[in-house]
Amino acid sequence: MDRREIAALLALEWRLDRRQKHAWGSLALYVVSTVYTCHLGVKRLSSVATWNALFWIILLFAAFNALARSFQREDGGRQLYLHTLAHPRNVVLARTLYNAVTLVLLSLISLATYVLFIGDRALAEADMGLFIATMLLGAIGLACTLTLIAAIAARAGSGPGLMAILGFPIVLPLLLATLRASKLALDGVAWSTVSNYLLAIGALDVLAVSLSAILFPYLWRD
């Protein structure tokens, strides 16, 4: 792990993304239009369980959308060029970090639009600090587990469908834990009860990132 290399790779990602502003726009548009469609269907939600489930469905698919493109750029020559410049381990760590930041921003945007359209009636009893902590941890978890999957799917080169097929069963435990934890947070349950889940999510992240760091170099070897 080389911090300077990772920082340089992060800067590169940022510069490339700034050139493709439409990508960010399409992500935000995706979230807003999904939330608005839900709003058309349900108007205002007061059931905590439904509110929670709907929110995570929106966030999950937004995450798949956002991460699917994270390795789409490297085709053939560009990947080889990057390979000569940086160690693949640093590449995957930088990409995971970048994706985590992306998803954290995306989840905050989602939460804001969601509360705006679907209402905050379900939040009456909620411990907002705990809910946001769970949400951010969940978003980081999605980035950690899905980055390697996105890389595999991009290398397989058979469209965005494969990413969902490969990724969905892998994120299931993370999703179960975050759904449960955020439901507890919305019900206003104490930190001590939820901390078990948060620890589990953290452990999942560590496992996923270390496996990615070990396996990714093999993925880039041709």
Next chain:
Amino acid sequence: MKGLWWKLLATLLLLYTAIIGLRTPLGPAIVQTSVSRIAPGPLELDVWGYGTHFNSDQPRAWLVNDSQRVCASNITAIAGDHMKVFFDVPAGLRKQMTDLQVFNGTDGLVTRYAAFYTDSLGGGIAEHPCVGGKSLELAYTFPNRDILNESIRNLFFHVPMWFTMVTLMAIGVWKSIRALRTNSLDEDRAAASAVGTGLVFGVLGLISGSLWARVTWETWWTTDPKLNGAAAGVLIYLAYLVLRGSVPEPAKRARLSAIYSIFAFAFMLLFFFVLPRLNDSLHPGNGGNPAFNTYDLDNRLRSVFYPACLGWILLGIWMYQLRDRLARVQTRHSDANDQ
């Protein structure tokens, strides 16, 4: 015939499992009573048993509440598995739940714990000096547990399926690591064979579990943490097959699927062994539900369960080897055709 002994062993173990596991009768138990709530006053109670001999000699019956006994005033056996028992239930029993115990010369002591919800609680009753009875040393039987009953035999078929699946997937991971290190297509083919065979056992595990759930829970499927984990575990490896199918180039397919298989195996272990412990589960073995662990004293189930596990795992490895050999022959055949 080198290497034949363990295949013979697998066959023998599975024969033993099938015969002993299915032929051994269950021990006697009370499965149903005509009422589930008792109040002070005379009580005429119908009791149905399973594997019992109510019409044998020295029939006795009594209620137990907080170790105080209420003896039956009269007992009439209608059949081996059906009898009428008459009680004079006194007022002032101490605990909410009352047990029912019956005894006869053939079955010995048979208990139905928490058989009755009890009304009119109080500070205790006058002791009845009724004749009790000890449990007898019975012939070779399996424990007859409430709700599980005959389905307890599924222990020898459903549980080893998952052990076999995990074993085969571990072989798959081992072969995947070798494939990544050596770039050998042979290792990749072996990994795919192991995963394919493991999936067969995973699907059999789902089917046997689903049938069992239909009988005991009256549903084919519920959203129990243990079931979610099992489904996700199988789903992961189906995704593995999709990944293999979508990459035509053999060397690239080998590398991608090996990476996914290693990643997936770690998560499958989480699904199977960690996740169900985070949440309460209805599955036997979780949340105080009867399962294997509660039979620590019962070595009869163990004497079939352990051989069954070994037998199924050996059978799985045998199937994997055959599959791998078939795949090798097919590859050579198609290579020869290409040239």
